[in-house]
Amino acid sequence: xxxxxxxxxxxxxxxxxxxxxxxxxxxxxxxxxxDDDLYGRLKSLQRxxxxxxxxxxxxxxxxxxxxxxxxxxxxxxxxxxxxxLVIGQFMEMxxxxxxxxxxxxxxxxxxxILSTINRxxxxxxxxxxLHRHSNALVDxxxxxxxxxxxxxxxxxKPNVTYNDIGGCDIQKQEIREAVELPLTHHELYKxxxxxxxRGVLLYGPPGTGKTMLAKAVAxxxxxxxxxxxxxxxxxxxxxxxxxxxxxxxxxxxxxAPAIIFIDEVDAIATARFDAQTGADREVQRILMxxxxxxxxxxxxxxVKVIMATNRADTLDPALLRPGRLDRKIEFPLPDRRxxxxxxxxxxxxxxxxxxxxxxxxxxxPDKISAADFTESHQxxxxxxxxxxxxxxxx
Numbered sequence: 072x073x074x075x076x077x078x079x080x081x082x083x084x085x086x087x088x089x090x091x092x093x094x095x096x097x098x099x100x101x102x103x104x105x106d107d108d109l110y111g112r113l114k115s116l117q118r119x120x121x122x123x124x125x126x127x128x129x130x131x132x133x134x135x136x137x138x139x140x141x142x143x144x145x146x147x148x149x150x151x152x153x154x155x156l157v158i159g160q161f162m163e164m165x166x167x168x169x170x171x172x173x174x175x176x177x178x179x180x181x182x183x184i185l186s187t188i189n190r191x192x193x194x195x196x197x198x199x200x201l202h203r204h205s206n207a208l209v210d211x212x213x214x215x216x217x218x219x220x221x222x223x224x225x226x227x228k229p230n231v232t233y234n235d236i237g238g239c240d241i242q243k244q245e246i247r248e249a250v251e252l253p254l255t256h257h258e259l260y261k262x263x264x265x266x267x268x269r270g271v272l273l274y275g276p277p278g279t280g281k282t283m284l285a286k287a288v289a290x291x292x293x294x295x296x297x298x299x300x301x302x303x304x305x306x307x308x309x310x311x312x313x314x315x316x317x318x319x320x321x322x323x324x325x326x327a328p329a330i331i332f333i334d335e336v337d338a339i340a341t342a343r344f345d346a347q348t349g350a351d352r353e354v355q356r357i358l359m360x361x362x363x364x365x366x367x368x369x370x371x372x373x374v375k376v377i378m379a380t381n382r383a384d385t386l387d388p389a390l391l392r393p394g395r396l397d398r399k400i401e402f403p404l405p406d407r408r409x410x411x412x413x414x415x416x417x418x419x420x421x422x423x424x425x426x427x428x429x430x431x432x433x434x435x436p437d438k439i440s441a442a443d444f445t446e447s448h449q450x451x452x453x454x455x456x457x458x459x460x461x462x463x464x465x
Contacts, residue, residue: 148187148209156200156209160314161193172199172208173310184208196317228296229286236287237416238409239280242400246271246288249398250375254292254328257373268397270365270376274383275402281379285332294328294373301338304357305350312339312353313360320364320374328373336378342387358387365395404438 159172162179168186170193173179182201184193185208192211193199200210233243253260253267260267273281289296297319304312323329339357365376378396380386390396405413 148185155203157203157206158212159199159201159206159208160310161197161199161208161211162195164190164193170208172201172206174201174206180206182206182208185210196314228289231283231286231290233287233291235416236280236283237413238405239284239402242273242280242284242402243287245398245400246273246284246377249400250288250330250377251292254294254330254373254375268375269394270378270396271398271400272383272386272391272396273377273379273400273402275381276404277381279402279404281402282334285330285334285377285379288377289330289332292328292330294330294375295323295326296330296332297323298332298334301333301335301340304339305354312357316357316360316364323374328375330375330377332377332379334379335381337380337382337385340378340380340387340390341385358390362389362395 157174159174159180162171162173164170165181167190168184170182170184171179172182180201183205184190188208188211193208198212199208200212201207202209236243249268249271257267273285275281285298299315299319304315306312306315319331323331339354340361341354341358343355343358344351376396383399391399
C-alpha cells in the first residue's frame with residue numbers, strides 16, 4: 072500500500088515593515104517637548120525677573136523713606152542740641168537707655184540717654200549736656216571742655232631759670248634731686264632699686280622764692296607744667312572742687328611726664344576738724360580727693376607734685392606723711408650771704424651809681440625777703456631817676 076504523501080510546510084510570513092516616517096515623527100515630538108520646556112523656563116525666568124524688579128523698586132522706595140526719616144531724626148537731634156543745655160556730671164548707667172546724672176545744683180536725676188550717644192564715652196565723672204526741660208542726656212563733652220585747668224606745654228613754660236633766683240642754693244639742690252632728677256633720669260632710681268619722691272612741699276615766709284623755684288624746675292625739664300592755686304578748687308557748687316582735683320591729675324597722667332604745682336595749698340589742706348557748715352565740709356571733701364589722687368598714681372607714671380604754702384603748721388598730717396609729700400624744703404628769710412646773692416641778682420640789670428654800696432644793705436640786720444628788697448629797690452631807683460632828671464619821662 073502506498074504511503075500517503077507528506078503535507079508541505081506553510082511558507083513563513085515576512086517581517087513587518089515600518090514606514091520610514093515614524094522615526095522622524097518621534098524625534099520631532101521630542102524636540103517639541105524640549106521647546107515647550109525651554110519656553111516654560113523662559114516664562115518662569117521672566118516672571119521672576121519682573122518680581123525682582125518690583126522688589127528692587129520697593130527697596131529703593133523704602134531706602135528713600137529711611138533716608139528721609141534719618142534726616143528728620145538728625146534735624147531733631149540738632150534742634151535738641153542747639154537749645155541752651157545744662158552741664159551735668161554722669162554718675163552711672165542703669166540700663167542701655169537710662170542713667171543717673173548729677174546737676175550743678177547738687178541734685179541727682181534719673182534720665183533717658185539719647186540713642187545716638189556713644190555708650191563707651193559715658194564714664195563716671197564725665198561732663199555731659201542735659202536738655203534744659205526734660206534733663207535728657209543729649210551729648211557728652213570732651214574731657215577738656217568743662218575744665219578750668221590749663222596745661223602749659225614746652226613752648227609756654229615759665230621763662231625763669233635757676234640763675235634768676237638769688238641765693239637758695241640748698242633749696243635748689245634739694246628740689247633738683249626730688250623733682251628734676253626723677254623726671255630726666257628716671258632709670259637711675261630703677262638701677263638703685265628705690266622709688267623717687269612723689270611730692271615736695273615748699274614752705275616758708277612770703278617772698279622767699281618758692282613759686283619762682285617751682286617755675287625754674289618746670290623750665291629746666293621737658294615735662295608739662297600744670298599750675299593751680301588752692302583757692303581755685305573751692306567752687307560755688309558742691310562737687311565741683313573734687314572734680315577739678317580729678318581733672319588736674321587726669322590731665323597730668325595724659326600728658327606725662329608732668330609737674331603739678333599747687334600754690335597756697337593751705338586753702339584746701341588745713342587740718343580736718345568737726346565741720347559745722349557746708350563750705351567747711353566741701354573743703355574737707357576736696358582734701359580727701361587730693362589725698363586719694365596722690366595715692367592713686369603709681370611710680371611708673373612720671374607725675375610729680377609740688378606744693379607751696381606759707382603756713383605749713385596748719386596742714387593736715389595725712390598730707391605730710393611720707394608717700395605723699397616725701398620732701399619738705401624750707402625757705403627761710405635770707406641771711407647775710409643770701410642777701411648779697413639776692414642783691415647781686417636783683418641789681419644785675421640796673422644802672423647803679425658808684426655811690427651805691429650794696430654791702431651797706433647787706434650788713435643791716437633787717438629781716439626782709441627777696442621780694443621785699445626787689446620791690447623797694449626798684450621803687451627807689453625809679454624815684455631817683457625821676458628826681459635826678461636823667462630821663463625826660465613827663
